[in-house]
Amino acid sequence: MGFSEIAVTVILFSTFLFVGGVIAAAWISYHNLVDEATIKNAQILSDQVHTNFTINSVVNVTGYLIINATNTGSVTIDLRYTSVLIDGKLYGNVTDFQYYVNGINNTVYWFPREHLSIYVPWTAPLPARVTLVAQDGVEAYWG
Amino acid sequence: MGLDTSATKAIFFITAVIVAATLAGVFTTITFKFSSNLGVRAQILSSTLESNIKIINDPAAVPYNNTTHLLILYVKNTGKNLISTGEVTVLIDGMVIPSSNVTIQVLTSTGEWYPGSVAQINVTVVLSPGDHTAKVVLSNGVYDEIEFRII
Numbered sequence: 001m002g003f004s005e006i007a008v009t010v011i012l013f014s015t016f017l018f019v020g021g022v023i024a025a026a027w028i029s030y031h032n033l034v035d036e037a038t039i040k041n042a043q044i045l046s047d048q049v050h051t052n053f054t055i056n057s058v059v060n061v062t063g064y065l066i067i068n069a070t071n072t073g074s075v076t077i078d079l080r081y082t083s084v085l086i087d088g089k090l091y092g093n094v095t096d097f098q099y100y101v102n103g104i105n106n107t108v109y110w111f112p113r114e115h116l117s118i119y120v121p122w123t124a125p126l127p128a129r130v131t132l133v134a135q136d137g138v139e140a141y142w143g
Numbered sequence: 144m145g146l147d148t149s150a151t152k153a154i155f156f157i158t159a160v161i162v163a164a165t166l167a168g169v170f171t172t173i174t175f176k177f178s179s180n181l182g183v184r185a186q187i188l189s190s191t192l193e194s195n196i197k198i199i200n201d202p203a204a205v206p207y208n209n210t211t212h213l214l215i216l217y218v219k220n221t222g223k224n225l226i227s228t229g230e231v232t233v234l235i236d237g238m239v240i241p242s243s244n245v246t247i248q249v250l251t252s253t254g255e256w257y258p259g260s261v262a263q264i265n266v267t268v269v270l271s272p273g274d275h276t277a278k279v280v281l282s283n284g285v286y287d288e289i290e291f292r293i294i
Binding site: 002003004005007008011012014015016018019022023025026027029030033034036037038040041043044048078080081083085087088089090092128129131133135136137139141 | 152155159162170175181182184185188189193195201205221250259261
């Protein structure tokens with residue numbers, strides 16, 4: 001084999017090695033990123049499937065509207081991101097009001113099978129519709 | 144070996160190295176471009192998979208002012224990443240609402256639309272009593288849609 005062939009072979013072989021390495025690294029990085037996102041997407045869907053809660057009653061008691069609800073699903077609901085809508089209007093998150101989870105008010109988590117009472121300052125007549133929306137978008141209606 | 148033969152071999156050698164180096168340069172450029180595009184594609188796919196929104200309005204009681212024609216949509220970030228409000232498109236009954244008729248206010252102290260938080264979208268649109276649809280689309284194509292009634 002002549003010197004020219006050896007030089008060409010060395011140049012092309014090292015290029016193929018380099019190119020192969022770059023492609024492999026890009027492919028691994030792509031799959032890592034997509035796999036991570038797929039897991040997060042699965043978590044989003046899983047949370048939505050397993051979140052369930054019901055509004056048991058809504059009562060109007062001197063100056064407050066008391067919303068009683070039960071977490072009937074298997075997902076812990078974060079009350080900081082649980083929205084309260086009354087007659088279609090957003091009033092805020094549960095933690096913006098006085099609230100009790102199984103009688104205690106120093107938690108932001110609403111665990112499965114626990115009871116939640118929200119005290120919304122209210123002087124108007126009993127509303128027609130109340131909606132609670134969990135952090136994952138799952139809703140419960142009353143009215 | 145004569146001078147002619149050496150010169151010929153030198154020319155062949157130089158030509159071969161130039162051709163090989165050119166090919167190597169082309170392969171390397173293509174590879175870097177491919178690698179870069181793959182990275183961008185991964186970012187787009189990742190953003191789409193991790194983003195999710197939900198229009199949380201009560202479909203039977205969507206706030207709408209018949210005088211000012213102001214429709215209020217509440218959209219919750221139900222995904223896993225921060226959403227930019229800059230490129231949100233609103234469609235009412237299939238028609239894109241011009242951005243001049245849409246204002247978005249994120250209802251958080253920081254103004255950032257982080258997971259679990261709600262953005263209030265004010266849409267100025269003339270709606271007749273009856274059933275309508277509202278669709279909110281993010282820049283990465285993630286969307287949510289509701290049917291609602293104006294009384």
